[in-house]
Structures are given as C-alpha cells and as structure tokens.
Amino acid sequence: MRCAVISRKFDLRSYYGKALAQIADRIESVDHPVTEGADTVRIALAWHPHPDAFECYPNLKAVCTIGAGADNVLACPSLPKHVDVVRVVDPDQAQMMAGFVSWHVIWHQRKFATFMQHQRDRIWQRLEQRPASGVPVGILGYGKIGERVAAHLAGLGFPVLAWSRAPKPLPAGLRGFHGRDGLFAMLAETEVLVNLLPLTPETRGILNRDTFQAMRPGGYLIQVGRGEHLVEADLLAALDSGQLSGASLDVFAVEPLPQDHVFWDHPQIIMTPHDACDISADALAATLVATAVAVRAGERPPHAVDRQRGY
Ligand code: GLV
Numbered sequence: 001m002r003c004a005v006i007s008r009k010f011d012l013r014s015y016y017g018k019a020l021a022q023i024a025d026r027i028e029s030v031d032h033p034v035t036e037g038a039d040t041v042r043i044a045l046a047w048h049p050h051p052d053a054f055e056c057y058p059n060l061k062a063v064c065t066i067g068a069g070a071d072n073v074l075a076c077p078s079l080p081k082h083v084d085v086v087r088v089v090d091p092d093q094a095q096m097m098a099g100f101v102s103w104h105v106i107w108h109q110r111k112f113a114t115f116m117q118h119q120r121d122r123i124w125q126r127l128e129q130r131p132a133s134g135v136p137v138g139i140l141g142y143g144k145i146g147e148r149v150a151a152h153l154a155g156l157g158f159p160v161l162a163w164s165r166a167p168k169p170l171p172a173g174l175r176g177f178h179g180r181d182g183l184f185a186m187l188a189e190t191e192v193l194v195n196l197l198p199l200t201p202e203t204r205g206i207l208n209r210d211t212f213q214a215m216r217p218g219g220y221l222i223q224v225g226r227g228e229h230l231v232e233a234d235l236l237a238a239l240d241s242g243q244l245s246g247a248s249l250d251v252f253a254v255e256p257l258p259q260d261h262v263f264w265d266h267p268q269i270i271m272t273p274h275d276a277c278d279i280s281a282d283a284l285a286a287t288l289v290a291t292a293v294a295v296r297a298g299e300r301p302p303h304a305v306d307r308q309r310g311y
Contacts (some may be wrong), residue, residue, distance in 0.1 A: 001026070001027050001028070001042055001043060001292040001295065001296065002027075002028050002029075002030055002034075002037070002040050002041045002042060002043075003027050003028065003029045003030070003041070003042075003043045003044060003045055003288065003292075004029075004030055004031075004032045004034050004038075004041045004043075004044040004045070004046075004057060004060075005020070005029050005030065005031050005032060005044070005045050005046075006032040006044055006045065006046035006047075006049045006050070006053050007031075007032070007046075007047065008047070008048045008049060008050050008053075009047060009048040009255075010047075012045060012046075012047060012066065013029070013031060015066075016045070016066065016281065016284055018281040019281040019282070019284040019285040019288070020045075020285075022281065022282075022285045023285045023288055023289055026289060026292065027043075027288055027289065027292055029045070032044075032046075032049075032050075032053060033056060034056065034057070038056045038057055038058075039057075039058050039059055040059070041057045041059065041060060042059055042060060042061050042062075042292075042295055043060070043061060043062050043063070043064065043288070043291055043292055043295055044057065044060060044062075044063045044064070045063075045064050045066065045284075045288065046063050046064075046065065046073055046076075047065060047066045047067075047072060047073070048072045049063075049072075049073060049076045049078075049079075050076075051076060051077050051078060052077075052078050053076060053078055054076065054078040054079050054080060054083070055078045060080065060083055061083060061084065061295040062083060062084040062085070062086055062291050062294070062295055062301050062304070063079070063083060063084070063085050063086065064086045064087075064088070064284075064287055064288055064291055065085065065086065065087050065088065066088065066279060066284065067087065067088055067093075067278075067279060068087055068088065068089070068093065068143075068144070068145055068198075069087070069198055069199065069225075069226060069311070070085045070086075070087045070198075070305045070310075070311065071198065071199040071200070071226060071310065071311075073085050074305070074307065074310060081307075084291075084300055084301055084304040085304065085305050085307065086287060086291050086301045086302075086303050086304050086305070087303050087305055087311075088279045088283055088284060088287045088303070089144055089283075089287075089303050090279045090280060090283035091148075092279075092280045092283065093145070093277045093278065093279045093280070093283065094144055094145045094147070094148035094149075094277075095148060096276070096277035096278065097145050097148065097149055097196075097224065097276055097277040098145075098148045098149045098151070098152035098153075099152070100224070100250075100276040100277060101149045101152070101153070101194050101222055101224065101276075102149075102152050102153060102156060104222045104248040104270075105135070105137055105153060105156075105158060105192050105194075105220075105222065106156075107248070107270070108135075108192055108220040108245070108246060108248075109130060109132060109135045109158075109192075110129060111127045111129070113246060113268075113270075114127060115127070131157065132156055132157035132158045133157055133158075133159065135158055135159075135191050135192060136158070136159040136160075136161060136189050136190055136191050136192075136216075137153050137158045137159070137160050137161070137190070137191070137192045137193075137194060138161045138162075138163065138186045138187060138189070138190030138192070138193050138194070138215075139153075139160065139161065139162045139163065139194045139196060140163050140183075140193065140194065140195045140196060140197045140206070140225070141163070141164065141195065141196035141197040141198065141225065142162040142163070142164040142168055142170075142176070142196075143164075143196070143198075143311070145196055145277075146162060146164075146196045149194065149196065150162055150174055151171070154173055154174065158192075159175075160173075160174050160175070161174075161175050161176075161177060161186045161189060161190060162174055162175070162176050162177070163176075163177045163178065163182060163183055163186050164176070164177075164178050165178060165179075165202075166178055183211075184214050187211060187214035187215050188214055188215075188216075189216070190215050190216060190219065191215070191216045191218075191219050191220065192219065192220045192221075192222060193207075193211075193215060193219060193220070193221050193222065194222045194224070195207060195221070195222065195223050195224060195225040195229055195230075196224060196225055197225045197226075197229060198225070198226075198310060198311035199225065199226040199228055199229065199310070200309070200310035200311065201310075203225075203229055204228050204229065205228070205229065205230075205231050206229050207221065207223065207229050207230040207231065207234070207235070208230075208231040208234045209231070209234040209237065209238070212234060212235070212238035212243050212244055213238075213243060215243070215244070217242070217243055218242065218243075218244070218245045219243070219244050219245065220244060220245055220246050220247065220248075221235065221244055221246075221247040221248070221249075222247075222248045223247065223248065223249045223250065223251060224250045224251060224276045225251060226251050227251045227252040227253035227254070227255065228253050229251075230249075230253070232253070232263075235247060236262065236266075239266070239268045239269070244268075245268065246268040246269065246270070247268065247269050247270075248269075248270050248271075248272075249263065249269060249270075249271050249272075250271070250272045250273075250274055250275065250276040251274050251276075252274070255273075255274055256273065257271070257273075287303065290302050
C-alpha cells in the first residue's frame, strides 16, 4: 500500500525513517506532493499538513499522526470528511511522559529552582521540605497517557486527582472529577496542575486566570498538552502575583517559540521544545501497518479518533 509522507513543520522522513524502513516491504512511503500515481495513495503520515495537502489524493482512506494528539491533522481544511484520522497509542510514550511529569512535580515539591539559584550564588542553605503526601497533583485529561502519569505519581506518594470530560472508572486511591463544577472542585485542592488534555474547541484557553485563581496559592503548572490551551498573559499575571510559583512549559501556541518571547528569560518558567515524550519507531510502524490492514479490509483502523469529539 502507498503512504504519502506529509511534512511541513519538520522532516518526518528523516525523523521517522527507521519506522518507514522497517515496514518498506508492506508500505511504500512516498514524499508529498506525490506527482505520479497520487490516486494510488490510500494512507498518509502527516503532522501539521499544508492546508491543501489532501486535495491531490482522491483515494485516501486514513491519515496517521505521529503522536497522541490529532488536532493539527483534524484542523487541516483539505481533510475529506470520510477519511479516518489515526493517532499513535504507545505505552513507551506514556511512560516517557510519566517520567517527564514526575520530574517536574518533584522539581517544584523539592524546591530545585531555589537550590539551583543558591548554587549559582554559592549559598549553602537547607530548605524546609515537604513530603509528597502534602502536594496534591491535579491532572487534566485522563486518557491512556493520563492513566500512566497518574499511576506514576501515585506510586511516588502524591495525592492524585484526575479530571476528564465524562466520568471514568479509576483505580483505588485516585479521585475523579468531571464537568465544569468538577473542574473547579478539583482545582480548589490542586497544588500542581498537569495539563494533558487534547485540543478541542472546549479545551482551548482552559489554562486561564479563573483556573489559576481556583488553585491553591503558590501552585505550579506543568503544561504538556497544546500551546493553545494556555492564555499566556494570564500565566504571566499569575506568576507576577504569586498565585502560581512557577511553570514548566513544553508546548507553545507558536512553535518554535519566537526568539523575543518573554518566556525565554522568565525566572519562574522552565521550558523544553515540545519534547516531553516521543513515540517509538516500533509503535509508529505498528500503527501504519494496522492502518493499512484495516483500510485493505474496508474497516475502520484501530485508534481512529472520533472526528466529532476531536480525540
Ligand atoms: C505530541 O505532541 C503528541 O501529540 O503526541
């Protein structure tokens, strides 16, 4: 089966070349724009596709993303209504995210920002430390990745609260919240807020003044969802007022973050370049193969997102 590789933001072929090579006997990958035989392309691999990217593939049946979030493919104006959008579900990616989030929760809990400043200033000073049991972590988004993050944090001794759109069964020890009232009930108990939500019209801008104000004073934000979830000016105001003591940001409304952006030098912000986690070559290869098998059988591929819901 032929698969068009549609790269705009970065070079998917060089980044995921190993996965594409691994399945080359079953899936022929061709770089977009495919000039010859575009009508034989039935699946695509895409991330931030060009607005008109899908116009030239009349027989396209499914598009695979390279991650958990499908928002940037779903937002593409040329994506035909009948085409399935498939996300990658990778336990290794979830584990990587769990490690990343835990590191940042501990960074806040154990006051590492202050220790680093003290080291730069050659100050030898012990700081008052709090046990994990005294630092409640609220997780926005309890899907496959949220589950793993929550389990990891609970294992480290943090009280974990989880918010999802609709009620979900939770393992013992985790407290679940849902709906708007549930969101504010959770925030009232939250010291560290972890955003893992998919980007949808309902979640856009959810990290705003009201959200920060509802949290425990001196709280901390870990933003690993999508840049568009955050109202940047509201974060800066919450940091200035002390309502939040700091933030770890991995995703931004504009990526790469512009050179003159205020976040670069902000003393209470630590940043990473949308690198909190990544999928493995094996997971991507397996997703492409499972998608091709389903398309050939005329079935819906596994992990096809609900296009109405947006994830
Ligand atoms: C990364 O941003 C992902 O959606 O997996």
